[in-house]
Amino acid sequence: MQHTAVTTETMKQGRGTGDSVLSVEGLTTxxxxxxxxxxxxxxxxxxxxxxxMLAIVGESGCGKSVTALSLMRLVADxxxxxxxxxxxxxxxxxxxxGEAAMRAVRGKEISMIFQEPMTSLNPVMTIGRQIGEALxxxxxxxxxxxxxxxxxxxxxxxxxxPKVRVNEYPHQLSGGMRQRAMIAMALACNPKxxxxxxxxxxxxxxxxxxxxxxxxxxxxxxxxxxxxxxxxLGVVAETAERVIVMYAGRKVxxxxxxxxxAHPRHPYTRGLMTSIPRLALMRQEKTRxxxxxxxxxxxxxxxxxxxxxxxxxxxxxxxxxxxxxxxPYQEKRAGHWASCWHSDRLGPASA
Amino acid sequence: MxxxxxxxxxxxxxxxxxxxxxxxxxxxxxxxxxxxxxxxxLAFVGVAVFADFIATHDPLTTNARASLARPGGENxxxxxxxxxxxLARIIYGARISLIVxxxxxxxxxVIGMAIGLLSGFFGGWFDLLVQRLMDIMQSLPLLVMxxxxxxxxxxxxxxxxxxxxxxxVPTVARTIRSNTLALREMPFVxxxxxxxxxxxxxAVQHVLPNTLAPLIVLxxxxxxxxxxxxxxxxxxxxxxxxxxPSWGRMLSESAAxxxxxAPWLVIFPGVAISAVVFGTNLLGDAIRDLxxxxxxx
Amino acid sequence: xxxxxxxRFLLMLLTLFGMSVLIFVMLRLVPGNITDIIFDSAGFVxxxxxxxxxxxxxxxxxxxxxxxxxxxxxxRGDLGYAYVSEKPAIEEILPRIPVTAKLAVLALVFSVLFxxxxxxxxxxxxNTPLDYALRVVSLSGLSLPSFWxxxxxxxxFVQWFGWIPIYRGSDNxxxxxxxxxxxxxxxxxxxxxxxxxxTRSSMLEVLRQDYIRTARxxxxxxxxxxxxxxxxxxVLPVVTIIGIEAAFxxxxxxxxxxxxxxxxxxxxxxxxxxxxxxPIVQNLVMFIAIVVVVxxxxxxxxxxxxxxxxxxxx
Numbered sequence: 013m014q015h016t017a018v019t020t021e022t023m024k025q026g027r028g029t030g031d032s033v034l035s036v037e038g039l040t041t042x043x044x045x046x047x048x049x050x051x052x053x054x055x056x057x058x059x060x061x062x063x064x065m066l067a068i069v070g071e072s073g074c075g076k077s078v079t080a081l082s083l084m085r086l087v088a089d090x091x092x093x094x095x096x097x098x099x100x101x102x103x104x105x106x107x108x109x110g111e112a113a114m115r116a117v118r119g120k121e122i123s124m125i126f127q128e129p130m131t132s133l134n135p136v137m138t139i140g141r142q143i144g145e146a147l148x149x150x151x152x153x154x155x156x157x158x159x160x161x162x163x164x165x166x167x168x169x170x171x172x173x174p175k176v177r178v179n180e181y182p183h184q185l186s187g188g189m190r191q192r193a194m195i196a197m198a199l200a201c202n203p204k205x206x207x208x209x210x211x212x213x214x215x216x217x218x219x220x221x222x223x224x225x226x227x228x229x230x231x232x233x234x235x236x237x238x239x240x241x242x243x244x245l246g247v248v249a250e251t252a253e254r255v256i257v258m259y260a261g262r263k264v265x266x267x268x269x270x271x272x273x274a275h276p277r278h279p280y281t282r283g284l285m286t287s288i289p290r291l292a293l294m295r296q297e298k299t300r301x302x303x304x305x306x307x308x309x310x311x312x313x314x315x316x317x318x319x320x321x322x323x324x325x326x327x328x329x330x331x332x333x334x335x336x337x338x339x340p341y342q343e344k345r346a347g348h349w350a351s352c353w354h355s356d357r358l359g360p361a362s363a
Numbered sequence: 364m365x366x367x368x369x370x371x372x373x374x375x376x377x378x379x380x381x382x383x384x385x386x387x388x389x390x391x392x393x394x395x396x397x398x399x400x401x402x403x404x405l406a407f408v409g410v411a412v413f414a415d416f417i418a419t420h421d422p423l424t425t426n427a428r429a430s431l432a433r434p435g436g437e438n439x440x441x442x443x444x445x446x447x448x449x450l451a452r453i454i455y456g457a458r459i460s461l462i463v464x465x466x467x468x469x470x471x472x473v474i475g476m477a478i479g480l481l482s483g484f485f486g487g488w489f490d491l492l493v494q495r496l497m498d499i500m501q502s503l504p505l506l507v508m509x510x511x512x513x514x515x516x517x518x519x520x521x522x523x524x525x526x527x528x529x530x531x532v533p534t535v536a537r538t539i540r541s542n543t544l545a546l547r548e549m550p551f552v553x554x555x556x557x558x559x560x561x562x563x564x565x566a567v568q569h570v571l572p573n574t575l576a577p578l579i580v581l582x583x584x585x586x587x588x589x590x591x592x593x594x595x596x597x598x599x600x601x602x603x604x605x606x607x608p609s610w611g612r613m614l615s616e617s618a619a620x621x622x623x624x625a626p627w628l629v630i631f632p633g634v635a636i637s638a639v640v641f642g643t644n645l646l647g648d649a650i651r652d653l654x655x656x657x658x659x660x
Numbered sequence: 661x662x663x664x665x666x667x668r669f670l671l672m673l674l675t676l677f678g679m680s681v682l683i684f685v686m687l688r689l690v691p692g693n694i695t696d697i698i699f700d701s702a703g704f705v706x707x708x709x710x711x712x713x714x715x716x717x718x719x720x721x722x723x724x725x726x727x728x729x730x731x732x733x734x735x736r737g738d739l740g741y742a743y744v745s746e747k748p749a750i751e752e753i754l755p756r757i758p759v760t761a762k763l764a765v766l767a768l769v770f771s772v773l774f775x776x777x778x779x780x781x782x783x784x785x786x787n788t789p790l791d792y793a794l795r796v797v798s799l800s801g802l803s804l805p806s807f808w809x810x811x812x813x814x815x816x817f818v819q820w821f822g823w824i825p826i827y828r829g830s831d832n833x834x835x836x837x838x839x840x841x842x843x844x845x846x847x848x849x850x851x852x853x854x855x856x857x858x859t860r861s862s863m864l865e866v867l868r869q870d871y872i873r874t875a876r877x878x879x880x881x882x883x884x885x886x887x888x889x890x891x892x893x894x895v896l897p898v899v900t901i902i903g904i905e906a907a908f909x910x911x912x913x914x915x916x917x918x919x920x921x922x923x924x925x926x927x928x929x930x931x932x933x934x935x936x937x938x939p940i941v942q943n944l945v946m947f948i949a950i951v952v953v954v955x956x957x958x959x960x961x962x963x964x965x966x967x968x969x970x971x972x973x974x
Contacts, residue, residue: 044369044373048373115880119877119880120879132871134889134893135893137892149884495674495678498675502956503907503952504908504952505911511687511941514933514941591805599930614807626815632808640803
């Protein structure tokens with residue numbers, strides 16, 4: 013089931029050449045389970061410019077992690093399967109590559125860091141060897157060169173005494189340092205794109221800020237484009253240039269960050285913002301927010317989606333049309349797209 | 364991108380399963396080995412229960428004329444040196460293996476579960492003591508312990524069951540205990556406490572049902588071990604005594620002497636034992652895969 | 661790390677002590693002792709004679725004293741006298757140990773050499789026909805009674821080669837080992853099945869971990885992931901498994917020595933049990949217990965060396 017509005021819109025955004033380094037078109041990933049067909053990612057398209065920081069935001073289960081894994085072709089098959097779409101990186105469709113060719117791409121052109129640094133690092137290998145492995149796979153065959161570069165990378169990510177740390181095991185490092193090591197491993201071969209899947213969710217708040225800063229700094233220094241996947245709007249506000257909001261496997265809104273916060277064009281996005289007191293304050297609401305406004309209801313089971321707009325059951329602005337027809341993905345403001353019949357009713361800044 | 368047949372994929376994952384018959388078919392297709400094991404077990408139990416109706420000969424009647432008869436004709440699987448029909452002895456031997464096997468496993472599991480549950484749930488010095496005891500008991504190989512117990516208790520059907528059940532207890536107790544420890548900390552137990560439920564009621568109503576799944580998996584594995592140990596004891600002359608026909612004893616009576624002259628005495632009882640244990644193992648594996656939450660998707 | 665070693669050693673001693681009590685108690689569960697059995701077979705009971713024999717054998721003393729005597733004797737190397745042969749127990753036991761030891765080592769080597777690689781292959785090729793085949797083979801290995809396997813091997817030799825492999829001691833070590841490899845295969849087959857299954861599940865467990873996903877995200881090939889990342893982690897529990905093997909193996913040795921008529925210490929245990937030769941049984945079982953516990957201790961130490969997480973825990 014393709015949304016034709018989506019496809020035409022993507023045509024305008026180029027194909028992973030020129031200014032945009034990554035171009036995703038109609039990515040669709042299904043999971044075949046006992047409970048039925050789960051449409052984890054349903055026709056998602058976007059593109060990423062060179063050195064850009066794109067945030068993908070949404071609650072658990074909205075499909076953002078599966079999107080990331082699909083880009084890397086790391087989705088477990090069975091039960092998952094990338095059903096259709098294309099992922100253009102440097103003029104090549106990653107979804108059409110053979111496995112061996114894809115392995116050459118992973119870690120070299122596009123890398124990923126994960127949420128849990130402790131379990132994501134091999135406990136019986138030194139971090140030097142693990143980072144070195146990335147280098148030996150793609151760039152060099154000399155152990156010595158790999159070691160030297162590893163130490164450089166450790167230094168770059170801000171790990172003190174890199175020459176000593178190189179021979180240490182993951183459990184000897186603190187959580188923040190492990191995450192830095194993961195970042196070093198991911199950026200060792202200077203990929204064009206870095207996918208960060210909730211990199212700070214498992215860390216303490218103060219460390220979170222450090223890691224976010226580090227990613228930002230490395231982005232500027234190395235020119236890597238970053239896809240930051242998170243459920244934390246605070247992180248989005250601080251770092252992203254552009255934001256995509258996902259819900260139930262689909263894109264519901266997309267905009268430059270300031271515009272998104274100032275003028276949300278989808279009720280879900282607005283709901284996300286007003287349920288966080290800090291942000292409400294940030295937006296300098298004229299009228300006081302007396303209570304947290306929660307979004308009633310729950311995310312629907314992805315195997316049992318309603319017809320029409322997916323958010324309709326929980327939406328405050330819902331109408332008959334919403335329940336019947338899926339709203340087209342349209343440009344509501346300059347560079348700001350959303351999929352809603354009633355974006356205009358959201359108004360500029362209302363409680 | 365290749366065209367994908369969604370319905371086929373979904374059927375493979377079991378999404379279109381309807382009703383108990385559908386579930387059964389799904390189980391058979393997904394776990395063919397387990398289904399085979401279940402079939403073997405059913406046959407085993409069937410033979411044991413309906414032995415009187417299936418056997419053509421009496422297993423205990425001796426018949427000098429039929430001594431060491433070859434398979435075929437009157438004695439389908441041959442006869443031993445006393446003229447007793449091999450097939451009949453195998454059929455009735457199933458009964459003994461079933462009684463001892465299930466008896467010992469059930470006894471061992473019940474005792475082990477009780478100990479594990481109490482130990483894990485209430486902790487304290489009881490737990491410490493019991494843990495040490497279980498450790499010690501587990502240090503001895505199963506057969507050795509069963510041998511010693513069988514020898515000291517004396518030969519009888521009940522004693523054999525006990526002799527095999529006791530060594531099975533530590534493994535069960537240990538598994539149930541670690542399971543209980545994990546469950547004890549779970550939120551739903553805390554919630555029950557907060558509502559004011561007594562510890563005993565929590566143990567019985569909340570924790571116990573959740574230990575049943577691993578217990579079932581363990582029990583099927585233990586059943587196989589129990590049957591093997593029973594036949595080993597019988598082979599060594601320390602198992603169920605005469606006149607109960609036991610597969611293990613059939614093999615010991617026929618040992619090295621008849622290997623050359625009467626191979627059927629060696630082959631058939633062994634096949635029986637192997638088949639049954641094989642069935643329990645297959646079934647146990649399938650049940651474990653089935654109940655393992657991580658396997659479900 | 662030293663404190664860890666010391667703690668484990670003390671724990672080992674405690675376990676051995678507990679086991680001696682357990683063994684002692686197990687053998688005396690049912691009232692009556694060897695004198696009853698002697699007189700049973702004789703058909704009548706002469707109380708005076710019975711009392712005299714009991715005194716000679718030290719059976720008239722209180723249980724606790726008997727136990728203490730035994731333990732003290734153990735520490736001194738005096739294992740008492742065999743009831744049946746009336747020779748010092750230690751003279752009966754010691755000469756039978758070397759054969760059993762050789763058989764055990766051969767069986768263990770066989771089981772590891774077969775079990776570990778096949779388990780790894782089975783895990784790496786999960787759910788393929790090869791995996792199913794290997795699983796069926798390993799399950800059947802676990803399902804076969806070891807004595808039956810021994811008997812079948814004997815039968816095969818009789819059918820195809822015309823002779824029964826009866827054990828004859830040999831001065832030539834290699835000849836002896838060559839002969840022993842047959843029963844070792846019988847014992848080892850079951851053991852290798854167990855190792856294969858446990859290796860397989862250990863590998864599968866490891867392959868599910870997050871760091872395997874990270875390795876793939878780096879672009880590592882399947883063989884690098886399986887053999888460099890997964891195996892190094894999966895091997896740790898396998899080492900523990902080898903400790904469990906020791907216990908498992910002993911049961912198989914008892915059976916196989918009986919079937920192949922090998923004059924080892926395991927077969928001796930069965931004989932002693934049949935003759936109710938309690939001093940022998942007690943000491944042999946204790947010996948088995950000591951072997952198992954010591955092997956487990958060694959395995960623990962190996963684990964400490966292999967797993968970097970433990971090394972730095974203190």
